[in-house]
Structures are given as C-alpha cells and as structure tokens.
Amino acid sequence: MTQNPTTQIARTRIGTSELEITPLALGANVFGWTADRDASFTVLDAFVAGGGNFIDTADGYSHWAPGHSGGESETIIGEWLAERGNRDSVVIATKVSTHPQFPGLAASNIHAAVDASLARLGIDTIDLYYAHFDDAETPLEETVEAFSALVDSGKIRAIGVSNYTAERIAEWFSIARAGGFHLPVALQPHYNLVEREFETNGLREIAEREQLAVFTYFSLAKGFLAGKYREATDATAPGASARAEGAIAYLDDRGRAVLAALDEIAAAHEVEVATVALAWLRQQPAVTAPIASGRTPAQLAALLATFTTELSDAELVRLTAASA
Template sequence: MQQRYVGASGLRVSRLGLGTMTWGTGTDEHEARDQLIAFVEAGGTLLDTAHIYGDGASEELLGRLLGDVVPRDDVVIATKAGFGVRRGQPTYDASRGTVLTALDLSLRRLGVDHVDLWQMHVWDDRTPLDETLAALDIAVSSGRASYVGISNYTGWQTAQAATWQRAVPGRAPITSTQVEYSLVNREVEDEVLPAARASGLGVLPYSPLGKGVLTGKYRTGTPSESRGASEHAGMLEGYLDERGRGIVEAVVRAGDGLGWTPLEVALVWVRDRPGVTAPIVGARTATQLKGALGVEGKELPPEIRAALDDVSESA
C-alpha cells in the first residue's frame, strides 16, 4: 500500500487507516485479529483508536494484538483524548490534567511507551485553548507522543490551534486533523480543508463511506444487522434523504460502469481528494475490510470523478 506523509510533517502512514472503534465491543478479539492481519498484509500501517472507544476496550484489544500480530515499530498508532461519557452523557473535557491522565491510561492499555499520533478528539469551549495545547507540548516533550493532531475542529478552530503552535519555537506543531468527509458530507471543504492546507496539516477523514450509506446497502431498505437498524439509527439522519439517495445512485452507476463495487468508488473518491492523507476505514468483519483494501491500485477516471463531484455538490 502506498505511503503518504501527514501534511508537512515527517510522519508517514499508509493511505488507508484501520479504524478500531468497535473493537472490544461489536468486534471480538478473533475478528479483530483477522482484520489486523489482513490490513498489515496489505501494507497498512495507520491504526486509529481513541480513549473513549468501548470505554478503553478498543485500546486494550489493540494492545493485546500488538507484538503478536505485528511488531510495534511496523505500525503507526493514533489515539485521541478529550471526549468521554459521564453518567451516560457525552462530555467534552480538554483540560490539561484530564487529557494527560487519559494519555497515560491509553499507553497502559496499549502496552506501549508512546503513541505515534495523539489527537484532541473535540474542541472544548470551557477550557482555554492555550491550556489544551500545552498538554500537546507536554505529551511530545515527555516522549509520550511523537506527533499531535486535532479532530472535529471547525475551520477557525483549526487555524487558531495550528497558528498558536507555530507562533513560538519549541511548541509541538499540529500535524493532522481528523474530520468526517465523504461524498454525502462535504461540509469540511468550505473552511476546514482550506485551513488545514494553509496550516500544513494532513487530513484523516472518518466515515468515508457515509456511515455505510455509500455502499448501497440501504437502497432497498434497512438490513436488520446494519447501523441503520440499531440504536444508532439517528446517526444516519440526513444521509438517507432524497439528496443522499441521488448520490448513492450515482455511485452505483459509476461502479457498474467500472466493474467496481460502490464501496470502492466512494472510498477512492475520498482517498484521492486534495489534502487527504488517509481515510479511516472501520469494518465489522475481516471480509468487509478486505473489500476496502481492494482499492489499492484503483483510480477514478477524470470524467467519473467530475460527475461525482457535480452530483454531490448539487444533489
């Protein structure tokens, strides 16, 4: 698998990342092992997790597999802090003490002495930005993280954080931003992507398949085992409307013409967008993951890319 530099940094990662959000909860150890083996054998290196995933279960499971399935130094481990759940309610807390404690817990679960990329999961209005960014500096200076990034920041938040870190020599520069980005959700193109480009940040899109909608599996209804049929069905609001259906049909037609699956069309479109370093792909099974790994070597013809651009902008 082709490797790319993350923004203007020296960090290199595979141009697809493996998301582990369901590991330890919806994905058991046997299935996670098969996914990791398939990913590494395909040349993948970027493994994405977070402090909140499965309340730490994702990091713990990844930690058990590291060294067994793949040598630690052969992969790039990315995790996040600042987003949690307290008494069943989501909490945003990017205060220095909270996120550094979370980082130490992440290292313990993963069984490593450092992560390659540590990201602030969300913007926290109640914590001064300089305090949050000071935690990034401490993480790098103490050797607990090699690079640092942000996630789910708006355009102005991205620019402010990146500018602050580059204003004074010795601060840890922001390396990347992780944001939702797909054919059915191109909102980041307005402000976030220009801010990332101007600041030299790599972009790591999550939900590149529009939460599964772009695979075409919802065209004729909602499969009983799908996300749309679960308690997370509200997450698909706005993806299954008339606009979303129009985009999906365009993706399906493009796939039919190329002999590709809809998944391959949608994933290649995101992977090769300007500024994108590596989409993060999550899967319930190794079989599903292998369908995504099959995009290596594929490129969309310019006319099909232009048609998808048009329908997703105007639909």
C-alpha cells in the first residue's frame, strides 16, 4: 500500500544535491528504544500524512539501551518502508561510526557498515550518508575517498558530516577537491535556542561558504524547549523521557527567560511551545531544517505545525535576545 501525503509542503534541496525535502527532519533515534515497532509505525505514518518526507537515523541507534546491539531504528524504518511500499516518496539519512560492530571511519569499516545499513533498511541506496563522529585515528584522506567511492558505486546519493569542527570540515573539502572526490552536501550540528555555539565556532560560516544544508540535532534541547520541564521534579515525574535529566540542566535563569518568551509567542500564534522553538531554528541563517523526534502522534503534531508557522522579525529578535 502506497500512502499519499494529505498535506503538500514546499520543498527545498539538500545543499547542492538533487534531493528535495520538506523543512523538518523526523529524528528516528527513539524508534526501537522509547517507541516500539507499532508506535514507530504510527509516528512515521502521521509524519508522511502531515507532509513530511525526510527521516534521519543512524546505524548506532539504539545500542545504548539494555539488550540492544545497534541498528534497531534502521530495522524498524526498513520494515515500515517495505510494508507501506513508499520508498520513492521519502528521503532517508543515516550515519556511520557508532555501531558497536562498525566503529570509526576506516575505509573497510565504512564499506562494511553501509552494506549492513542497506540490509537493515531494505533499500538499494541511502539518500544521505553521514560521517557521524570524526575519527582522529583514521587519516581523513582515507575517509573522504571511501565516502566518495560509495557515491560512485550507487550505494549512497550524497555525503554529510556530523560532529566535525569547522577546521576538519575545511580539511575534508580541501582533500576532496584535490583528489577529485565527491563533496559533502550536508552538516548536522548541535544547535538550538539554548545551545548556540554553532553561530560562533566557525560551523555556520563554513556551511554558508560551502553551501552545506544544515540539519540541527537536539533541536528541542532534549525536550526542554518543548516546555515539558519547568521544575526540577519534572525529571522524575511519571512519563518523563529518558533524556529528562539532561533537559533539566537548562532550567536556570536564562532557560526560564527562554521559556517565557516561547510561551508568549506560542500563545500569539496559538501553537505549542515546541513549534515556536523549531520555527526559530528553521528561520536562522544557514539552517535548512531542524531534526526533531516524537514518540506519539500527539507529540508529532507540534513538530508538523512548524511547516506553517512563520515568526516575525520582532519575534525572532525576542527569542534570540532571551537566549543570549
């Protein structure tokens, strides 16, 4: 059964690639971890029905959970793609370097890991393949050449980098140009209203210079920017997520000022706090789309509302000032 979206959203390209996506990436880190197979299918169905088409995962998700070995998220996505028959209507991004069986970015590991990911996903080609974390033990030349070879072989369509410094990204581009290798088209940094180093650490500058699509992770600061955690005791309340303690760390004077600004603007737009936090990110220079995850359709609704929420210049300034 092929599922057709009921909502049509304007699309944008991933950097200089031919890949077109709607401006929100569904983070699949929760699939197989805090969302079981049925819950994950429900969220994926709702995301596509709401107009989304871009799914972000990694081969290591969720090896940290008791009894897990890595690849659980990719497996669930693969089963969903097979059951829905909609491979051609979605864009799939995954990553290499954190799966316990495939750590690091040596060429032999990259080639083995991509085959494992393709098998779990049940697809012939990965749309966007990231180097998940820099590997200081492997010469960057080896990693760059291996990723480029995956494009040439048809196993991936485009290259992305995540958790790299601006200096290392510049080095990657230098090596790729000198060797005639395929260039990265996407960058995945840690960036949100309360984590703004992306603006000053050189990453935004190189993203703009090299025309990299920027997809931000921890876009809602582990749930803090969804307004879920306003008191320290919220981290231990029934139903609190596995990331609650990390979210509570933002609950200081600055964090409360950000929540106050989000509350005010969310009320004006008649949307959820999370919607405003994601809209702020989407409207930042160089950002193509935020990545956000949801365990239930109810949580997903606030994420999808970012498609139609545009903040005014004054609202953007208000939020930026509150989080300064």
